Amino acid sequence: MRSFPQSQLHARNAIIGLALAMMMFATWVGVHLWSMFGFVLGDDWPFVPIIVVLQCWLSVGMFIVAHDAMHGSLAPGHNREYRIECWYCN
Numbered sequence: 001m002r003s004f005p006q007s008q009l010h011a012r013n014a015i016i017g018l019a020l021a022m023m024m025f026a027t028w029v030g031v032h033l034w035s036m037f038g039f040v041l042g043d044d045w046p047f048v049p050i051i052v053v054l055q056c057w058l059s060v061g062m063f064i065v066a067h068d069a070m071h072g073s074l075a076p077g078h079n080r081e082y083r084i085e086c087w088y089c090n
Helices: 004-037 048-072 081-090
Strands: none
Touching: 004 048
């Protein structure tokens, strides 16, 4: 395994953490908007529980992202990004 200097490791972890957080946020918004405005309830009613469970699971993920940002583990050494992520996720 290759060894990285501490600053490069923090930067790499910050990029990965923020990218995953943004993907979680975009997915949450996309599913929410599609289920509210794009999903037509007709013969597709069996998909409703699946959509509810998916939205619940994504909401828990948003809470975890906000909690990680509040405690400083989302993007080590980037306090500005913490405040932005906390604001988005709450």
